[in-house]
Amino acid sequence: MSNPSVSTHIYPEGMLRTLSRNEAERLQQASKGELAVLLRRCALAVLNSGNQGDDVNALMERYQDFSINVQQVNRGLRLEINHAPATAFVDGKIIAGISDLLSAVIRDLVYFDIEIKRSGHNNLTESEGITNAVFEILRNADVLKPQIDPDLIVCWGGHSISLQEYDYTKECGYQLGLRRLNICTGCGNGAMKGPMKGATIAHAKQRIAPGRYIGISEPGIIAAEPPNPIVNQLVIMPDIEKRLEAFVRLGHGIIVFPGGVGTVEEILYLLGILLKPENKEIPFPLVFTGPAGSADYFWQIDAFLRLMLGKQACERYQIVIDDPAKVAQIMATGVQQVRAYREETKDAFYFNWQIHIDESFQTPFVPTHENMLNLRLYRDMAPHDLAANMRKAFSGIVAGNVKPAGLEAVKKHGHYEIRGEQALMESLDVILHSFVSQHRMKIPGGHKYEPCYKIVNK
Numbered sequence: 001m002s003n004p005s006v007s008t009h010i011y012p013e014g015m016l017r018t019l020s021r022n023e024a025e026r027l028q029q030a031s032k033g034e035l036a037v038l039l040r041r042c043a044l045a046v047l048n049s050g051n052q053g054d055d056v057n058a059l060m061e062r063y064q065d066f067s068i069n070v071q072q073v074n075r076g077l078r079l080e081i082n083h084a085p086a087t088a089f090v091d092g093k094i095i096a097g098i099s100d101l102l103s104a105v106i107r108d109l110v111y112f113d114i115e116i117k118r119s120g121h122n123n124l125t126e127s128e129g130i131t132n133a134v135f136e137i138l139r140n141a142d143v144l145k146p147q148i149d150p151d152l153i154v155c156w157g158g159h160s161i162s163l164q165e166y167d168y169t170k171e172c173g174y175q176l177g178l179r180r181l182n183i184c185t186g187c188g189n190g191a192m193k194g195p196m197k198g199a200t201i202a203h204a205k206q207r208i209a210p211g212r213y214i215g216i217s218e219p220g221i222i223a224a225e226p227p228n229p230i231v232n233q234l235v236i237m238p239d240i241e242k243r244l245e246a247f248v249r250l251g252h253g254i255i256v257f258p259g260g261v262g263t264v265e266e267i268l269y270l271l272g273i274l275l276k277p278e279n280k281e282i283p284f285p286l287v288f289t290g291p292a293g294s295a296d297y298f299w300q301i302d303a304f305l306r307l308m309l310g311k312q313a314c315e316r317y318q319i320v321i322d323d324p325a326k327v328a329q330i331m332a333t334g335v336q337q338v339r340a341y342r343e344e345t346k347d348a349f350y351f352n353w354q355i356h357i358d359e360s361f362q363t364p365f366v367p368t369h370e371n372m373l374n375l376r377l378y379r380d381m382a383p384h385d386l387a388a389n390m391r392k393a394f395s396g397i398v399a400g401n402v403k404p405a406g407l408e409a410v411k412k413h414g415h416y417e418i419r420g421e422q423a424l425m426e427s428l429d430v431i432l433h434s435f436v437s438q439h440r441m442k443i444p445g446g447h448k449y450e451p452c453y454k455i456v457n458k
Contacts, residue, residue, distance in 0.1 A: 003062045003063060003085070003086075004085075004086035005063065005065070005066070005083040005084055005085060005086055006081070006083075006084050006085075006086050006088070006089045006092065007081060007082040007083060007084070008081055008084075008089075008092065008094070009071075009078050009079060009080045009081065010078070010079050010081065010094055010099060010102075011076070011077070011078055011079070012076075012077050012079060012099075012102070012103040012106055012107075013099055013100050013103040014100065014103050014104075014107065014142075015107065015140075015142070016076065016077055016103050016106060016107055017076065018076070019076040019077060021072075023076075024072045024073075024076045024077050025072055026114055027070060027072075027077060027106070027110050027114075028070050028071065028072040028077065030110045030113050030114045031069075031070035031106070031110060035109060035110070035113055038109060038219050039068060039070075039105065039106070039109055040066065040067065040068055041060070041219065041222075041223055041404075042105045042109065042219055042222050042223070042236060043068045043081075043102060043105050043106075044059065044060070044063055044066050044068075044084075044085075044223065045059070045222045045223040045226040045227075046098060046101040046102050046104075046105055046222070046226060046227055046234070047066075047081075047084045047085050047088040047098060047102065048085050048087070048088075048226045049088070049097075049098055049101060049226050049227045049228065049229060049231075059223055060223070063083060063084070063085060065082070065083040066082065066083045066084060067080075067081075067082045067083065068080070068081050068082075068084075070106065077106075079102070079106070097229060097231075097232070100232070100234070101227050101231065101234050104141065104233075104234040104235065104236065105234075105236060107140070107141065108137065108140075108141060108235060108236040108237075109219070109236060111137065111140050112133075112137060112238045115136070115140075116133050116136060116137070117238075122136070125363075126359070127357065127358070127359045127362055130241075130242065130245070130359075130362045130363075131245065131249070131353075131357065131362075133242065134237070134242050134245050134246050134249060135249070135351060137235065137237060137238075137242070137246075138235060138246060138249075138250060138351070141233065141234075141235045142233070143214055143233050143235060143250065144250075144350045144351055145350055146348070146349070146350050148349065148350070149339060149349060150252040150335050150338050150339045150342070150349050151180060151181050151182050151252065151335065152181070152182050152183075152184050152212065152214070152250060152251050152252050153176055153181050153182070153183060153184065153195075153251065153252065153253050153254070153255060153331050153335075154184045154185070154247045154250070154251035154253070154254045154255070155169070155172075155173070155183060155184070155185045155191065155192065155195040155254075155255045155257065156185070156186065156191070156247075156254060156255070156256045156257065156259065156263055156266045156267075157169065157190065157191020157192065157256060157257030157258055157259040157263055158190050158191055158257070158258060158259030158260045158262070158263055158440055159186075159188040159189045159190040159191070159192060159224075159225050159259075160190060160260070160439065160440065161190045161191055161257070161258055161259070161440075162293070164291050164293055164294075165190075165191070165257065165258050165290055165291060165293075165294055166190060166191070166193075166194050167194070167291075168194075168257070168289075168290060168291040168294075168322075168324065169190075169191045169193075169194030169195050169198070169257050170194040170195070170197050170198035171198055171324040172194075172195055172198065172255065172257075172289065172324040172327050172328065173194060173195030173196060173197060173198025173199040173202070174198035174199065174201055174202045174324070175198075175202070175324045175325050175327065175328035176195065176198075176199055176202070176327075176328045176331060177198065177199035177200070177201065177202025177203045177205075177206065177208075177211065178202040178205065178206065178328070179328050179329075179331075179332045180206060180208060181199075181328070181331060181332065181335065182199070182211055182212035182213070182214075183195050183196050183199050183211075183212070183213050183214070184212075184213075184214040184215075184216065184247065184250060184251055185214075185215060185216075186215065186216060186217060186225060186243075186262075187215020187216060187217045187222075187225065187227045187228065187231050187234060188215075188217075188224075188225030188226065188227070188228060189225070189228050190259075191257035191258065191259060191263075192215070192225070192228065193228035193230060194257075195255070195257075196213045196228065196230040196231070197230055199211055199213070200213075200230060210232060211232075212232070212233065213230050213231050213232050213233070214231070214232075214233045214234075214235065214250075215227050215228070215231035215233070215234045215235070216234075216235045216236075216237060216243055216246050216247060216250075217234070217235070217236050217237070217243065218236060218237050218238065218239055218240050218242070218243045219236060219238070219239075220239070220240065220399070220403040220404070220405065220406075221240070221262075221398070221402060221403060222236065223404075224402040224403070225402075239364045240364070240365075240395060240398075241361065241362050241363065241364050241365070242362075244266065244269045244270075244361070245357060245361070245362060247266075248269075248270060248273060248352065248355060248357070249351050249352045249353075249355070250350075250351065250352075252285075252334075252335045252338045252339075253284065253285035253286070253287075253331045253334045253335055253338070254270060254284070254285070254286050254287075255286075255287050255288075255289060255327060255331065256286070256287070256288045256289070256317075257289065257290055258290045258294045258297050258298075258440070259440065260435050260440035260441055261394050261397045261398050261401065261432070261435065261441065262394070262398045264301065264394050264431075265391050265394035265395050265398060267288075267301070267305070268387045268388075268390050268391035268394060269361060269387075269391050270284075270286065271305070271309060271313050271316060271317075271387055272361060272383075272384045272385075272387030272388050272391060273355065273356070273357055273358075273361060273384070274286075274313075274316045275309065275312065275313055275316070275383045275384040275387065276356050276358065276384050278356040279355055279356055282341065282352075282354060282355055283334065283337040283338050283341050284316075284334075284338070284355075285330060285331055285333075285334025285335070285337070285338070286316060286317040286318070287317065287318050287319075287320055287327050287330055287331065288301070288302075288317055288318070288319045288320070289319070289320045289321065289323075289324075289327045290321065290322075291321075291322050292321060292322040294321070295321045295322075297434075297438070298319050298321070299319070300430075300431060300434060301431070302314060302319060303427075304427050304428070304431050307423065307424070307427050308379065308386060308387075308390065308424060308427070309383045309386065309387060310383060312383065313383060313387075318330060358384070358388070360385065360388040361388055361391070365392040365395055365396075367392075367395060367396030367399045367400070367406060367409070367416065368409065369409065369413050369414075369416060369417070371392075371396075372393065372396045372416040372417065372418060372453075373416075373417045373418075373419065375389050375390075375392055375393055375418065375420070376389055376420070377389055377390060377393065377418070377419070377420025377421060377424055377425070378420055378421045378424070379421060379423075379424065390428075393418050393428075396416050396418075396453070397416070397432075397452060397453050400416055400452025400453060401441065401452055406452070410452045415451065415452060415453055415454040416452060416453045416454070417453075417454050417456050418453055418454070418455055418456065419455075419456035419457070422457045425455050425456065425457045426457065428455060429455045432451075432453070432455070436449050436451070
């Protein structure tokens with residue numbers, strides 16, 4: 001099957017339009033070398049925005065002749081694009097929203113490379129330095145709005161969900177939009193697109209323009225979950241840990257819709273943080289929700305969390321089944337509590353500086369076979385430490401399912417082995433098998449899912 005493509009050049013949007021010659025030169029130079037491979041993959045993902053498919057290798061194979069070059073010209077920067085997906089263009093001109101997303105790719109990847117990683121002014125091996133880096137990336141992307149009341153709801157969930165679940169996420173987004181709340185998701189399809197789509201209608205009814213539809217991704221996953229067309233602010237964080245911290249620092253409440261291993265990873269990340277004694281008094285509304293047909297999914301996750309982390313973890317979230325209006329009401333009330341707390345403690349509305357995040361949640365976890373095998377997963381650990389390690393286990397499974405490096409590692413060395421306390425491993429095995437049977441695990445090209453992991457009871 002042929003893949004129609006377009007070759008052209010465009011000028012980046014946003015802040016990249018007004019660059020000094022020195023800045024343009026630095027950006028152009030930084031886009032070469034090691035960063036060029038990353039830039040090509042992320043650029044192709046956003047140019048594929050709106051198209052179906054979550055197979056990274058298949059996308060790269062279809063457009064193996066695709067290339068993008070950053071050129072320095074008198075006007076600043078120009079992007080030379082060759083053999084890009086034709087769906088990103090109309091009558092030879094790039095779609096405005098996709099042009100914005102493409103500019104965000106250049107902006108975020110290069111900014112982190114030259115202004116944070118190379119500059120050394122933030123120590124990325126220490127907690128404070130990592131948080132400052134997250135802040136600077138978000139500020140550079142212009143998503144921090146200092147004179148706006150708290151109104152940003154983060155929505156987590158899977159990109160491969162049923163039509164019933166997708167329609168439910170749209171209705172929840174609609175109810176949130178009617179209450180003048182804005183949406184932030186992982187930027188892909190499914191539960192990441194639905195809330196944004198629902199909110200657009202509600203925002204139109206409330207005469208809110210433009211609504212904020214923020215998508216936060218990272219290089220390892222963006223090709224499997226390209227930005228949906230509604231995203232009007234895309235941010236690409238350098239790794240999954242900084243992506244997760246960005247959600248927590250930026251959002252004023254979180255809704256979890258049905259998903260797969262990536263969604264459980266997000267849940268464990270947040271609960272591990274909220275279980276820290278230092279964060280006990282910080283309000284953070286958290287709701288798990290889905291249609292009536294998804295009730296068993298959430299009660300199964302609830303049982304897994306109760307076994308692993310205890311009752312105290314379950315006190316930090318509510319489960320609401322088949323009631324979008326109630327979900328939105330809980331969020332609206334919770335956001336007001338967040339506002340009151342931030343005022344009382346003199347914290348910023350636009351960035352949660354006070355919440356304490358340990359380095360164990362911030363340091364990038366590389367899911368090698370050795371690292372996966374050495375994860376300690378026992379209930380004699382402090383709950384937040386166990387959550388941190390279990391989050392890494394789920395992160396490794398995500399990598400083995402969809403990320404290029406993880407796919408290659410599993411292909412070369414076989415299954416990841418995950419071992420730990422027998423009761424936990426049995427429960428983990430049950431929940432992972434349920435995800436497979438419910439088609440919540442990534443299945444490249446529609447083929448039968450082949451696990452990238454093996455559970456070992458010990």
